[in-house]
Amino acid sequence: MSLSFPYLGTFSYVVEAIAKGMNRKDIILPHEPTYKTKQLGSRHASEFVCTPFKMLLGSLIEVLDRGAYQIIFTLFVDFCRLGYYSPLFKLILDDLGYDFELIDLDWQNKPEFFRNFKKLTGDLSAWQAFQAFRVGWIKNRYIDYTEELQFSYGAIEVNKGSTRRVAKKAFRLIVETERMSNIRKLPDVVKKMFENEVEIDKKANPLKIGVVGELYAVVEPAINLHIMKRLNDLGVITYTPITFTRWIDLGKRLNFFKKHHHKEAVKRAKPYLEYRLGGKAQESIGSAILYKEEGWDGMIHLYPFTCMPEIISRSILPQVSKEYDFPILSLVLDEHTGEAGLQTRLEAYVDLLDRKRRGDFK
């Protein structure tokens, strides 16, 4: 009855942490998707379904081949195909002859969510299961924080690759830390780790770019071909507001005093896109305006091929870019996206930002 889940960027660490908290010893950790994973997924998925579907399917097939039985997945009804991923996975994997159990965690149906969640925990009480989940969302905060540090230190590091090593160590540390009193100390510990172990160039004046777009395209390095790292290597600090925090972090959601970036962004997007239409369409447009006001240099908008809501925001973003004089690069990603092409476009974009900052265009 081994437990597994499809690979999903750094969120995999959170799922791993939650599963550990639930006393599950039989976890099969998914590997990072490779070229083979993409091929495997596209072979069995329908032709023009969105790329995340294909990649998650490939990742699922890989963990099933390694002997997984219980699979954690999510259901989410929206103006988007995500809500129908898991029924289709079931059909496709059934046809391929796998024996498995897909456990859908449906966040919109909360009693069902905790009932399914309980199914995963075995002999834990409901309260203990909830505690495991709570530890998960708190660790998610720190993992996001680590990523944030990683992508700012990465731009100004002296020895290439040192940030990445430290970040990897930090992620492991966060997953493995157990008691609540120790977990609460993690942000300081992680910060110290970066300060002590990464040598930075203090004279550097790096560009700052926000990365927004569709959730999967932003958080999964295998589909965006490590775009954050690529930008770091070009000497650019990156930051993304798109993380899982807003869904699983109940503590933050219930805290009325907390300001949420995505809520603010949706408000600012109203003149361009008045009503909600799923995905992060409104948020992508609003973020552009917010980042401009915060004085960032540019924004990159990522979305997978055939993503319905993001095509809409992609069509409107040129107007926002023009009206606010804010350079925005929209990139469509799918399983055939080539590294060289992406690299060239990023380099050209960063050059443009650099010249804009120096005032060459005035």
Add this chain to the structure above:
Amino acid sequence: MKRVGLPRALIHYKFSELWIPFFKELGAEVVISPLTTKKIKDIAVRSAPDEDCYSTKLYFGHALVLKDKVDYLFIPRYGGYHKNKVGCPKFIGLAEVLKSMIPNLPPIIMPHFNRAKGGDPRRILLKRAFEVGLIFTKNPFKIFRAIKKAFKAFKEHKRILIIDEETLHKWELSEIILNDFPLYKDNERQLKIALVGHSYVLNDPYSSLDIRSILKNHGIDIITSEQMPRRLIEEQMGKLESDLYFEYEREILGTIMYFLENKTVDGIVHLMIFSCGPDSIAGELAARLSKRHPTIPLLQLVFDELTGEAGMRTRIEAFVDMLRRSEAEQAILLTTKIHI
């Protein structure tokens, strides 16, 4: 008299019977874009975003054709009428995308209505319709009369379009014909096909490469997914393990599942549009389900702006030939009983 333009694409095919009487009653001149032609398609492909689905691209073409001929463009932002079923997000974003991408468009009337996902209550629809009416007349009674008349016309249109179960059974027994009379050929088995797809594909001869008349000329009697009784579709949807929440795909998948189960047609032709999001889900589901009930063959045709007519005709011919040669017993036993 103010002229209002309705692009003949996407949800126009669903709601034209509602909009046209409404604007006519308000005293506006209704200008509908012509049927899709090659010219419109060329404009559409040139001006629309690359990644949009073929039907959405055509919408751009139709809107651009109307651009200089009207005072207002009517592009509603329609999300769905069901509480937990959603439409396509592009229907909501379309008006704003057009406004942003194409300069010098006439003012766009874009009422928003969406009940899905904790959206508007039903009464908002009246309010939105009233707001649209105020653009054309100051007389509230006139607006209410127009709304009433429009809904009545729409209801009547739906009553004629959607057949009841009794009529369906009659059709299944070959007692009546629902669409154009097929050109039957001597010495050949008479075939029945369920033609399944979005109403904006089924009813647009250009984007579906006139598949209806191709089938008619092959001597095939068709029923479309639009005509299917709602109760049967809902019944079929109940058999799915998890609820399919795309409003229009329910109709499509429900029809396919109904005929796969009841086996009262010889074949099913499913028209898909390239890069249509909901279609990719429903199409995959249909293909997987038909593999599990392999008695009724399912042909899935994907259309886009590059689809060639010759290739499509060949595929349909091959499919029809295959159906003719198949030895499905129940189909042979049914003989036509129509007397004209």
